[in-house]
Amino acid sequence: MSTSIVPIAIREWAAMLRTPSGWIVIALYLLLSGIAVAVSIQPGLPASLRQFFGASHLILLVVAPAIAMRLMSEEFRAGTIEPLMAAPISDWSIILGKYLGGVLFLLTLLAPTLVYVALLEWLSAPDYGPILAGYLGLTLLGMLYIAVGLLISSLTRSTVVALLGTLFALMLIELAAGQGSAHVADPYDRILMALSVRTRLADFAKGVIDTAHIAFFLLTSAWFICLATVATETRRWR
Amino acid sequence: MLRLDQIHKNYGAVRAVRGISLEVPRGQIVGILGPNGAGKTTTVRMIAGTLPPSRGTVAVDGFDTLAQTRQARQRIGYLPEGTPLYPEMRVASYLRYRTKLFGLPRGVQRTATERAIERCWLTEMRTRRIGTLSKGYKQRVGLASALLHSPPLLILDEPTSGLDPAQIAQTRKLMRELAGDHTMLVISHILPEVERACDRIVIISAGTIRADGSPADLIRHAAGSGTVLAVCKANPDTLAQIPGLNIKKTNKMDDGWTAFECEGESVPAETLRERIGAACAAQGTAIRELRTVGGSLEEVYIGLIEQSNRDDAEGAP
Structure with a gap:
């Protein structure tokens, strides 16, 4: 493993924390997820974060593109890709470093939500199994969304195009799996259903950790990272 | 130190570089001149390894930039045109980050950073955010970044572009100081700067080399028929x-x-x-x-570019 991946990841993560847009994304996520938690904590209802995980899935549809939009396109726009590509590191290391930087920011975004767990603990005795599984599912979902965003970011020098493109791509996947599967015949409906992240995340929120789900998120993320690497490599040749 | 062997670069139907061959011995300072769109930056990018040639080979210190990418890039310090930097980073942090990208051992990273800061007169700016620096200081940060790993070959693309006269003088002084230890390629369209700083001048136009020689030779050659x-x-x-x-x-x-x-x-x-x-x-x-x-570098340059344009219009190579 190239030693340059870690410095690239840390620089990327720190850059997001040094820009106002990074803090806006964090604030937006915490506000919306906080509302979901506040609504779900009611007397007589079970002490769980299922509502939070369900809402986070939708919030991440917007937040993940915002995290991923500047990963590569900002480098292209500002021209900083030039000295980066002149360094003795592979395009693969650049992409992986950028991706890990995005994932680190996602974890930073999720970290304050542990307050919700502490709140549940204070109010009652929550079941930690579904909470841990839910966080695992949310992280894996975020990783997939950021990988999709990274690919689109590596195709354009405009962060706005990267943001909108990722948003559109994620919504397309979501709609194809949710709505599209009901309108096509077998076996296409099953293929489309297999792409659904909603059902997989629902399993995590219930406390079910299925290795098939984990493999799905990791492999699809890896696939998009590979495509982003290819897109960056081909950019050199253009 | 540097060898270009018949390199070509095509962007679709556009032939940006058409068979450039060049050999630069160790320690020489070469100025690359040419009008906008002549193929200077494309050539430099191919040398720096950020752009692969469509045809031909580039070797730095004997290492092919395509086949032995890592070794070749380790030997190059590159200051791209416009000095792209991360504005949110502090000067010292940025330089430290670059030492990591170049794989310098942990113990060497700090000393290399300090040496580059000192050499490029950045001591007072070391904790400043790059985005708040003047253009001249940003240029120095770019230069310091190119020098960090003590590369034998330095490529400076438009090192004084956009600087005020005082900053140009400072950058020129720094280049003169660096000249002894490094082979340098200086890309510019500021003729007096190249004439003063370089041992050798290569004039590129329409993707080919139109003249190659010492400033005195080029002027003498032109003056001979003047x-x-x-x-x-x-x-x-x-x-x-x-x-x-x-x-x-x-x-x-x-x-x-x-x-x-x-x-x-x-x-x-x-x-x-x-x-x-x-x-x-x-x-x-x-x-x-x-x-x-007809005895100045400017006249030599203009004469060659006009000739090149005429050749191009007539469809000559």
Whole structure:
């Protein structure tokens, strides 16, 4: 493993924390997820974060593109890709470093939500199994969304195009799996259903950790990272 | 140190670089000149390894930039045009980050950073955010970043572009200091800068090398076939008798002086000037002006570019 991946990841993560847009994304996520938690904590209802995980899935549809939009396109726009590509590191290391930087920011975004767990603990005795599984599912979902965003970011020098493109791509996947599967015949409906992240995340929120789900998120993320690497490599040749 | 062997770069149907070959020995400072769109930056990007050639090879210190990418890039310090940097980072952090990208051992990272900061006069700016620095300081950060890993080959693309005269003087001074330890490629379209700083000048136009030599050689070559202007009180017949001299134009002035535009027939302009001077001295006539027209790098450059444009218009390679 190239030693340059870690410095690239840390620089990327720190850059997001040094820009106002990074803090806006964090604030937006915490506000919306906080509302979901506040609504779900009611007397007589079970002490769980299922509502939070369900809402986070939708919030991440917007937040993940915002995290991923500047990963590569900002480098292209500002021209900083030039000295980066002149360094003795592979395009693969650049992409992986950028991706890990995005994932680190996602974890930073999720970290304050542990307050919700502490709140549940204070109010009652929550079941930690579904909470841990839910966080695992949310992280894996975020990783997939950021990988999709990274690919689109590596195709354009405009962060706005990267943001909108990722948003559109994620919504397309979501709609194809949710709505599209009901309108096509077998076996296409099953293929489309297999792409659904909603059902997989629902399993995590219930406390079910299925290795098939984990493999799905990791492999699809890896696939998009590979495509982003290819897109960056081909950019050199253009 | 650097070898380009028939490199080509095509962008679709556009042939940006058309078979450039160049060999640069260790320690030489080479200025690459050319008009906008001549292929200078494309050539430099191919040397720096950020752009692969469509055809041909580039070798840095014997390492092929495509086959032995890592080794070749380790030997290059590159300051791209416009000095792209991360504005949110602090100067020292940025340089430290670059040492990590170049794989310098942990113990060396700090000393390399400090040395580059000192060398590029950035000590007072080390904790400042790059985005808050002036253009001149940003240029220095870019230079420091290119120097961090002590590369034998330095590539500076438009190092003084957009700087004020004081900043240009500082950058030039720094380049002169660096000259002893590094082979340098300086890409610029500021002719006096290249003429002063470089041992050798390569003029590129329409993707090919149009001239290659020391500044003095290029000027001498052009001056050899140039015109000599003599403003004196000599009789035209006196000048006409000078062997190898051909008077192109005579212009009698009101005050008794005459301006002669002379050309040499297989005689260099330098010799022609000597002969005119000697003839006037022998006759005891005064000379007000005696100089070669077409003897500056600027004129050499413009002449070559115009020739290149004509060749291009005629479809010549």
